[in-house]
Amino acid sequence: MGIHIVTDSTSYLPSGFAEGHDLSVVPVKVSVDEVFFREFVEISPDVFYAKQKAGAKYSTTQPGPEDFIAVYSRLLASPDDQVLSIHLSSRVSGTLNSAYIAAGQTDPRRVHLYDSRTSGLGLGFMVMQAVKMVSDGAGIDDIITMLDGMQPRTHIYFLVGTMKYLIKSGRIGKAAGVAASILQIKPILTVKDGMIDVYDRPRTMRAALDRIWALIDQAVVRGIEHIGFHYVSNRAEVEAMQMEFTRRTGIPSLLSQLGPGVGCHMGPETVAVVIVDKAV
Secondary structure (H helix, E strand, C coil): CCEEEEEEHHHCCCCCHHHHCCCEEECCEEEECCEEEEECCCECHHHHHHHHHCCCCEEEECCCHHHHHHHHHHHCCCCCCEEEEEECCCCCCCHHHHHHHHHHHCCCCCEEEEECCCCCHHHHHHHHHHHHHHHCCCCHHHHHHHHHHHHHHEEEEEECCCCHHHHHHCCCHHHHHHHHHHCCCCCEEEEECCEEEEEECCCCHHHHHHHHHHHHHHHHHHCEEEEEEEECCCHHHHHHHHHHHHHHHCCCCEEEECCHHHHHHHCCCCEEEEEEECCC
8 A cells, every 4th residue: 555666677776776665667678689588687788788799689679568557557456556657768768658558557547657858877866766755655746746856956977989879779869960970079978858969079088088077076066966877888997987986075876787778779888977966
């Protein structure tokens, strides 16, 4: 009885968080040589990336309505139960659309859907805060108000070793118009209005990393509520960056691997930083 939070696997939450908080996570699906797997459930990120590197054909797809129906039906066992289902941006995935179909086939009055307009730990931090508010006794409306307030305070900056994965996947969003002109530079990308966009265009990886550190330093001055670091197949590099951040600031942070549902579009050398500013 009560409010149940649901999300999808692109929230890339810390290991054990979902299990420890009775959180339902619906996995997105990835294919390897035309065989589909649920990320984290039927294929690990490292196994997927090894196959991708070896030249396997790959693609991704959202969970189907049936995946959400199974979860919603289980969580709505009592007449007093409600679901708040929080998902990655509808502008880059059909996941939320599947959830809408499922809500209509279960109980749309008790299934509340929320478009985070982001992904990765941008979504993950929203989910973690929603879980905390449920445990504190908050209602659906208060949680949604909180999520609305987090959206403009959430910033994602990421570097990719090459743009070819984003261009191939078609997930590049507003950056598509400049894709050809940035193939030979190291752009800093971001998520704006729920889509991938170009934030800055340094010409070298060293300059791009310096710019990322400048953005982090600016966030420290503003005040950081949450911060996380994402890696794909380059854990040692990103973990060293996280350790340097800890040494400089003493602020707690998370380290999380991007699963293939997102990481396959970014490439193995991706470095991402997710920052949630403190509320003013």
